[in-house]
Amino acid sequence: MSLIEANGLCKTYQAGDIAVKAIKEASFNIDAGSFVSFVGPSGSGKSTLLNMIGCLDSPSCGELHVASTDVTSLSQKEAAIFRGENIGFVFQDFNLIPVLSVYENVEYPLIMVQNWAAAKRREQVLELLDAVGMKEQADKLPSQLSGGQKQRVAIARALVTNAKLVLADEPTANLDSATAHRVIDLMKSMREKFDTTFIFSTHDPKIMAEAEVIYTLVDGSIENKEELAS
Amino acid sequence: MMNILKIASKNLMRYRRRTILTTMLITIGIVAVLLFISLSGSFRALMVGQITDSMLGHIQIHKKGYVASIESLPLTLNMKPAMVEKVTDYLSERDDIEAWTTRIKFGAMFSNFKETTSIRFNSIDPEMEIATSPLLPGRLIQGDREAAFVEPGKIVIPELIAKGLKVKVGDSIVIVATNREGSVNGNTFVIRGVLEGISGPGGRDGYMHVDDARNLLRMEDNEISEIAIRLKSSKNLSKIHKEMSTYFGQFINKAGKPAFDVHTWEKLSPFSNIAKMIDMLDLFIKVMLVAIVLISIMNVMLMAVYERINEIGTIAAIGTIPSRILSLFVTEGLLLGILGAFIGSVISFIVVYIMNVKTISFSFGRQENLVLQPTLDMNEVLMISMVVILVAVLASLQPAWKASRMDPIEALRHF
Numbered sequence: 125m126s127l128i129e130a131n132g133l134c135k136t137y138q139a140g141d142i143a144v145k146a147i148k149e150a151s152f153n154i155d156a157g158s159f160v161s162f163v164g165p166s167g168s169g170k171s172t173l174l175n176m177i178g179c180l181d182s183p184s185c186g187e188l189h190v191a192s193t194d195v196t197s198l199s200q201k202e203a204a205i206f207r208g209e210n211i212g213f214v215f216q217d218f219n220l221i222p223v224l225s226v227y228e229n230v231e232y233p234l235i236m237v238q239n240w241a242a243a244k245r246r247e248q249v250l251e252l253l254d255a256v257g258m259k260e261q262a263d264k265l266p267s268q269l270s271g272g273q274k275q276r277v278a279i280a281r282a283l284v285t286n287a288k289l290v291l292a293d294e295p296t297a298n299l300d301s302a303t304a305h306r307v308i309d310l311m312k313s314m315r316e317k318f319d320t321t322f323i324f325s326t327h328d329p330k331i332m333a334e335a336e337v338i339y340t341l342v343d344g345s346i347e348n349k350e351e352l353a354s
Numbered sequence: 355m356m357n358i359l360k361i362a363s364k365n366l367m368r369y370r371r372r373t374i375l376t377t378m379l380i381t382i383g384i385v386a387v388l389l390f391i392s393l394s395g396s397f398r399a400l401m402v403g404q405i406t407d408s409m410l411g412h413i414q415i416h417k418k419g420y421v422a423s424i425e426s427l428p429l430t431l432n433m434k435p436a437m438v439e440k441v442t443d444y445l446s447e448r449d450d451i452e453a454w455t456t457r458i459k460f461g462a463m464f465s466n467f468k469e470t471t472s473i474r475f476n477s478i479d480p481e482m483e484i485a486t487s488p489l490l491p492g493r494l495i496q497g498d499r500e501a502a503f504v505e506p507g508k509i510v511i512p513e514l515i516a517k518g519l520k521v522k523v524g525d526s527i528v529i530v531a532t533n534r535e536g537s538v539n540g541n542t543f544v545i546r547g548v549l550e551g552i553s554g555p556g557g558r559d560g561y562m563h564v565d566d567a568r569n570l571l572r573m574e575d576n577e578i579s580e581i582a583i584r585l586k587s588s589k590n591l592s593k594i595h596k597e598m599s600t601y602f603g604q605f606i607n608k609a610g611k612p613a614f615d616v617h618t619w620e621k622l623s624p625f626s627n628i629a630k631m632i633d634m635l636d637l638f639i640k641v642m643l644v645a646i647v648l649i650s651i652m653n654v655m656l657m658a659v660y661e662r663i664n665e666i667g668t669i670a671a672i673g674t675i676p677s678r679i680l681s682l683f684v685t686e687g688l689l690l691g692i693l694g695a696f697i698g699s700v701i702s703f704i705v706v707y708i709m710n711v712k713t714i715s716f717s718f719g720r721q722e723n724l725v726l727q728p729t730l731d732m733n734e735v736l737m738i739s740m741v742v743i744l745v746a747v748l749a750s751l752q753p754a755w756k757a758s759r760m761d762p763i764e765a766l767r768h769f
């Protein structure tokens with residue numbers, strides 16, 4: 125069984141009188157441990173799709189299973205718990221908590237989302253900071269970091285809970301291309317290390333080429349699925 | 355929980371200026387309330403003390419109906435010896451009574467041989483009277499405060515009459531009175547003191563020795579108009595008053611009506627209305643404090659939520675459950691409340707301490723150099739602090755609720 129199974133998934137937004145079909149009948153399976161990207165022009169529905177997979181938004185029709193759970197009709201609280209247990213997020217704008225240090229940012233989900241004991245927590249946070257190469261900066265505040273460094277910390281935060289799946293909506297949009305490639309490379313090596321599934325969206329063709337499976341979205345429909353050898 | 359506290363306090367530190375301003379507002383509010391209550395309480399205690407300790411006592415007992423017609427000082431409504439004995443027997447049984455005094459009150463004519471005016475007298479046993487009204491000699495503005503308050507042949511007159519008829523200590527004057535049978539009698543007296551007037555019934559009366567009054571009024575029996583009682587502690591006033599009312603309520607006169615009236619000073623003095631006003635003001639300023647805390651915390655927390663929408667979206671997206679987001683913001687409000695309450699209480703204690711060291715005196719009417727001794731009741735401080743903290747939590751509930759209900763996608767899109 126695949127980690128993600130989507131069948132006839134659709135999402136319609138009601139903007140005043142007009143209904144916007146952001147996703148029309150998308151069906152796909154994503155296996156555990158894969159490195160997937162969704163690409164497509166602006167407005168093609170990448171964010172909408174990722175939000176549904178991430179249980180931040182519920183589909184208007186169709187079926188969606190994530191980690192063998194039907195996520196189409198979770199309550200606000202159930203969805204939060206599900207995300208906390210299974211999904212890590214990496215954002216376009218990094219979204220680190222400004223008052224917390226690098227260490228505390230990575231520790232945050234272990235305290236506020238999952239209830240880890242202090243000793244295990246420390247071990248886990250340090251391991252992740254080491255893995256993303258940010259151990260030296262542990263005591264810095266996010267405002268003292270570069271964009272690439274922030275995204276590294278964000279990746280550590282997404283992985284610290286041992287999430288099965290990490291979703292990254294345009295994780296490199298705010299980075300220069302060299303840094304962007306390093307961030308994608310880091311995600312890839314994290315996939316090797318922790319066997320986590322990564323799904324990211326982008327409209328940068330060079331970044332897109334780093335993925336192993338590429339879904340191309342046009343106007344809310346999946347036009348093409350391409351598998352590249354890694 | 356520890357961690358929520360830690361994160362909440364870090365957020366308060368992040369917006370340091372706003373935190374300081376809000377805390378200051380709460381602090382100032384608490385200091386203002388505590389100082390007001392402290393000062394008004396000490397003023398109240400002082401004024402009540404003046405009234406009870408120099409004139410009324412805490413409780414007074416009369417024959418039924420006397421107080422209703424006290425303006426005319428009716429000798430016909432005096433208590434007969436049998437009644438007086440019932441009261442004094444009862445009073446000597448109780449061990450919560452400091453002292454009592456018996457008074458014959460009557461109206462008379464006062465003459466300096468040229469002019470005549472009317473005067474009201476309390477005739478007393480000076481030792482009993484001073485034990486009951488220890489501040490009475492302090493009201494003497496002429497005459498020796500240390501000497502026996504009155505002696506046979508020597509009287510104390512109110513300031514008003516001393517001024518009006520231009521008499522002074524040492525002068526001889528004549529007092530003429532009509533007794534209950536209607537016969538008129540007069541005697542000469544020497545003025546031994548002039549008494550400052552105070553507000554309330556009996557505040558402008560003169561004093562003479564009880565033996566003189568019996569003589570003047572040709573009283574054979576030990577008749578008494580009024581018995582004033584001083585309690586060991588005024589805290590038990592209403593309890594003791596209740597017990598006395600019940601006890602004396604059992605005595606019935608020939609007409610089948612109660613024989614005695616038992617009144618607290620509050621029922622006899624107009625100042626009790628001022629005391630009630632002070633209590634009202636206390637309440638009013640407390641309500642103001644609650645409003646200040648409510649509005650300032652609500653305002654600052656709404657701002658905190660509005661400024662951190664993106665952050666709320668982030669922590670919600672990564673799986674923080676709504677109730678935890680709620681408690682994060684409520685904790686910020688709670689900390690603001692605790693901080694304000696604590697600093698406010700500490701400052702209030704310091705200011706009250708300084709006021710006691712520096713001695714604040716003031717004048718009230720003709721009374722000068724009244725010294726206020728403000729105190730802060732620990733229970734009152736704790737009560738007000740608790741209310742402030744509770745209100746701070748209540749005020750942050752609505753903004754925190756708003757934060758916890760946010761849709762993460764909407765929130766993440768917000769800048």
Ligand SMILES: Nc1ncnc2c1ncn2[C@@H]1O[C@H](COP(=O)(O)OP(=O)(O)OP(=O)(O)O)[C@@H](O)[C@H]1O
Nearest residue numbers: 137138139144146165166167168169170171172173
């Ligand atoms: N909350 C919403 N209300 C109404 N319409 C929406 C909403 N969110 C998205 N849409 C519409 O749905 C379509 C898909 O939007 P989406 O954000 O998924 O595109 P995208 O591929 O992520 O674009 P971009 O590359 O610009 O991020 C767009 O036409 C957009 O206008």
Ligand SMILES: [Mg+2]
Nearest residue numbers: 170171172293
């Ligand atoms: Mg998008």
